[in-house]
Amino acid sequence: MPLVRLKVLPVSAAAVLAACLGGGIMQGNDVGRGEPPPRIDLPRADGDAGSGLERALAGRRSVRRFTARPLTLEQAGELLWACAGRSADGVTGATRTVPSAGGIYPLRVYLAAGDVRGLAAGVYRYLPEEHELQLQSGEDRRRALAEAALGQMFIARAPASVVITARTARTARRYGARAQRYVHIEAGHAAQNLCLEAVALGLGTVPVGAFVDEGVGRVLEVDLQEEQPLYILPVGTPE
Numbered sequence: 002m003p004l005v006r007l008k009v010l011p012v013s014a015a016a017v018l019a020a021c022l023g024g025g026i027m028q029g030n031d032v033g034r035g036e037p038p039p040r041i042d043l044p045r046a047d048g049d050a051g052s053g054l055e056r057a058l059a060g061r062r063s064v065r066r067f068t069a070r071p072l073t074l075e076q077a078g079e080l081l082w083a084c085a086g087r088s089a090d091g092v093t094g095a096t097r098t099v100p101s102a103g104g105i106y107p108l109r110v111y112l113a114a115g116d117v118r119g120l121a122a123g124v125y126r127y128l129p130e131e132h133e134l135q136l137q138s139g140e141d142r143r144r145a146l147a148e149a150a151l152g153q154m155f156i157a158r159a160p161a162s163v164v165i166t167a168r169t170a171r172t173a174r175r176y177g178a179r180a181q182r183y184v185h186i187e188a189g190h191a192a193q194n195l196c197l198e199a200v201a202l203g204l205g206t207v208p209v210g211a212f213v214d215e216g217v218g219r220v221l222e223v224d225l226q227e228e229q230p231l232y233i234l235p236v237g238t239p240e
């Protein structure tokens with residue numbers, strides 16, 4: 002008897018699910034023979050009845066208008082910790098509030114402070130290991146930062162801005178061309194942490210990506226060959 006070689010057809014996950022639900026084996030757009038694919042109602046999730054994290058997620062929105070209220074040093078510390086701080090997971094030991102490809106941590110985080118109670122105006126680099134600020138410049142550079150951000154003046158009006166940069170070459174040593182992708186992903190993790198922490202503290206922020214690198218480099222006094230600015234996040238009390 003001649004052997005008949007059966008053709009193996011790709012069966013999509015949706016087709017398998019539909020088959021399990023009693024619709025028989027179907028392929029691609031044929032799911033349900035022209036009927037819309039089945040949908041599953043999910044339990045309610047809008048943050049109202051949820052945890053603090055869920056309330057912060059539901060409350061996050063871009064804030065570009067700030068009151069004149071200063072930030073406190075405690076708030077600045079909480080925001081910076083959420084963005085890049087040190088923590089411990091009990092398994093691998095010391096880690097950070099953000100994941101990092103290969104545990105390389107190529108991001109640097111700065112605070113351009115103008116109106117932070119208990120902190121002289123200036124630009125500071127956050128040191129996650131020590132949870133300290135290291136002075137870069139003793140000038141209030143908020144206006145220069147706003148100008149570097151194509152004149153987005155709410156940056157000058159916020160009491161402080163967090164600026165995230167990446168030293169991409171550090172990640173590239175291990176991951177080559179994928180480093181660019183990885184540092185951008187990591188900046189997203191850090192910025193989102195900051196956005197959520199701001200909501201949790203009754204503050205507001207907006208992630209700003211429109212700026213001229215050279216201008217931000219001058220504000221931070223960093224060498225753009227070594228580190229590239231990725232995000233500016235002005236923080237303050239929402240108006």
Ligand SMILES: Cc1cc2nc3c(=O)[nH]c(=O)nc-3n(C[C@H](O)[C@H](O)[C@H](O)COP(=O)(O)O)c2cc1C
Pocket residue numbers: 061062063064065153207208209210211212
């Ligand atoms: C990569 C990126 C760059 C952004 N750049 C700016 C910016 O330069 N200026 C600004 O006001 N908002 C900026 N935003 C904020 C978006 O405009 C905002 O997230 C979007 O309108 C959705 O509104 P929501 O954040 O209130 O949900 C940026 C957001 C992202 C993710």
